[in-house]
Amino acid sequence: MRTLVTGGTGYIGAELVRHLLERGDDVVTFGPSSNPGRIADIAKDIAVVRGNTAYASEVFNVVKDHRIERIFHLGSMLSSPSQADPWASFQVNVVGTVNVLEAARLFDVPQLIFTSTIGTFALGAGTVATDHTIQRPATMYGSGKLYCECLGRFYRSRFGLDYRAVRFPSVVGPGTTQRTVAQYNSWMIEYPALGKPFECFVTRETKGPAMYFKDAVRSLWMLADAPRERIEMLNYNVAGLDPTPMAREVEAAVRAHIPEAVVTYNPDPVIMDYYRTARIETFDDTCARKEWGWLPEYTTIEALVPDFINEVRVNPNRYGL
Ligand SMILES: NC(=O)c1ccc[n+]([C@@H]2O[C@H](COP(=O)([O-])OP(=O)(O)OC[C@H]3O[C@@H](n4cnc5c(N)ncnc54)[C@H](O)[C@@H]3O)[C@@H](O)[C@H]2O)c1
Numbered sequence: 001m002r003t004l005v006t007g008g009t010g011y012i013g014a015e016l017v018r019h020l021l022e023r024g025d026d027v028v029t030f031g032p033s034s035n036p037g038r039i040a041d042i043a044k045d046i047a048v049v050r051g052n053t054a055y056a057s058e059v060f061n062v063v064k065d066h067r068i069e070r071i072f073h074l075g076s077m078l079s080s081p082s083q084a085d086p087w088a089s090f091q092v093n094v095v096g097t098v099n100v101l102e103a104a105r106l107f108d109v110p111q112l113i114f115t116s117t118i119g120t121f122a123l124g125a126g127t128v129a130t131d132h133t134i135q136r137p138a139t140m141y142g143s144g145k146l147y148c149e150c151l152g153r154f155y156r157s158r159f160g161l162d163y164r165a166v167r168f169p170s171v172v173g174p175g176t177t178q179r180t181v182a183q184y185n186s187w188m189i190e191y192p193a194l195g196k197p198f199e200c201f202v203t204r205e206t207k208g209p210a211m212y213f214k215d216a217v218r219s220l221w222m223l224a225d226a227p228r229e230r231i232e233m234l235n236y237n238v239a240g241l242d243p244t245p246m247a248r249e250v251e252a253a254v255r256a257h258i259p260e261a262v263v264t265y266n267p268d269p270v271i272m273d274y275y276r277t278a279r280i281e282t283f284d285d286t287c288a289r290k291e292w293g294w295l296p297e298y299t300t301i302e303a304l305v306p307d308f309i310n311e312v313r314v315n316p317n318r319y320g321l
Contacts, residue, residue, distance in 0.1 A: 002026045004068045006053060006075030006100060008046075011176055012115070012168075013074045014038035015217045021045055023221075028066045030059070031075055038175065038320055053096025056103075063103040070111045072220060073100045079119055080180050082141035093144040101155050101163075112152070113224050114165035116235060118209060118283060120146040130284040131233050138277075149235045162228055165235045166219050169283045172240075172304065173213025174312050175319030181274045182208050188250045189305055192261035193312040194321065201268040204248035206275050209283035211240025212298035212307070219294060226292035236288040238296075244281050245301040253305040 003020055007013040008029025017039055020027050027046040029039070034050040036043035047066065051058035053075050062068070075096065082089035097114070104112045119142035120135045137143045152163035170182030174190050184200050191198035219238040245253070251263050288294035298304045312321060 002028070002067055002069045003072065004028045004030060004062065004066065004070070005072045006030045008072075008074070009033065009035070009037045009039055009048065010074060011038075011173065012171060012213060012216055012220075013072075015213060016072060016074070016220055017046060018042065019217055019221060026066075028062060028068065030062050038318065041318070052092070053099055054091040056099040059096075059099040059103045060106065063107045063109060068107070068109050070113075070224065071100060071104060071109055072113045072115075072224070073097065074115050076115070077141070078178050078180055079117075079139065079141040080178060082144070083139060086140035089140045089144060093141070094147055097148040098151065101151060101161070104161050105155065105159050109161075111162040111164070111224065112155075113220060114148060114152055114163065115220070116145045116149050116165050116167040117142065118167055118169045118237075118280065120149065120167060121280060122277070125280055127279050128282040128284055129237065129280045131235070131237055131287045153234055156234065162231075163234065164223050164226075164231055166223055166238045166288070167235060168216055169209035169211055169239060171213050171216045172210050172308070173216075173319075174308060175321055177320075181271050181278075182210065184247060185210050185250055188247065188263060189254055189308045190312055190321070192254050192258045192263070193309040197262035197264070200247055200251075200263060200265045201271055202247055202265075202275060203267045203272065204251075204265055205246050206267075206272075207244045207246045207281065208275070208278060209239060209241070209244050209280060211238065211296060212304050214307075215240045215296040215298055218297070219288070222294060223288075223292060230291050232291055233287040236291075236294070237283050237285045238288050238294055239283040239285040240296045240298055241301055241304065242282070242299050250301055250305075253301045254309075256302070257306055257309055
């Protein structure tokens with residue numbers, strides 16, 4: 001299968017590309033840099049195309065030139081950069097996704113898998129968010145992603161595109177570089193594994209839904225593989241850790257393996273402002289489980305931490321560490 005992964009050299013995209021290669025796909029990545037970064041070791045086996053989703057012709061060219069049969073659309077600005085530059089975020093995340101949808105329509109790509117976010121829920125969401133919870137995001141990132149979820153539904157009903165999407169909670173794993181609100185989970189594990197002190201920027205009691213990066217990648221290909229007739233909800237919550245751990249519980253799980261870990265707390269008022277309004281504790285993924293058999297492999301922080309530490313120590317290059 002000739003598969004395009006936008007954002008394929010990023011944190012989640014790079015792992016997805018590895019998986020697709022193992023399955024025998026011909027993989028093309030598309031993004032602003034021609035540097036394969038996290039997939040440098042397999043760059044010879046894939047096509048790395050430089051481009052910007054905000055420019056329709058660049059998206060059309062890559063889809064047409066490589067006769068793409070399936071698209072995983074991960075290319076995006078994340079939450080913090082979108083807040084800092086909402087105008088660029090609109091171009092990349094909204095116009096960019098329209099361009100990807102249009103490319104799929106114009107060049108007869110049968111399937112498009114999109115990556116949305118828990119950030120599409122916000123105002124009025126209670127402590128549990130299901131696929132039926134009303135989505136009223138208050139950020140540029142969440143608003144843009146929600147609009148794209150709706151557009152995907154439109155392209156499916158109007159043009160027959162096999163559009164499907166997951167909404168990730170915070171994705172925990174090695175080698176994340178952006179200081180988004182929930183990134184403390186990843187760095188709380190990664191820094192001690194590398195022998196570095198970590199100053200946590202939320203309080204000990206802070207918690208937000210999270211999943212392991214290996215599960216996030218698995219959810220993408222499981223969703224893509226599911227029979228079309230099983231797909232009804234289209235945009236699916238996918239969850240991982242249950243119950244959601246507090247920062248101090250992540251620290252305790254790390255300390256069980258690295259007793260000498262140095263972790264201090266210095267809550268960032270801006271980030272804590274976010275946690276005062278973000279009340280979701282349970283990210284309910286019942287529809288994904290029912291419709292396409294979704295089941296995360298890492299459901300406790302105690303199971304996640306040793307695997308994460310092992311990845312950091314055994315494969316640092318793979319994660320740019
Ligand atoms: N990491 C998380 O916790 C998380 C949570 C919810 C949703 N997501 C979604 O998952 C997807 C992957 O995110 P990630 O965590 O791997 O982030 P990342 O920043 O590592 O990857 C994003 C990728 O998009 C690319 N990109 C940025 N601007 C682009 C543009 N104009 N055109 C084409 N590509 C562009 C970047 O180069 C990068 O490769 C994103 O769509 C993100 O919104 C991530």
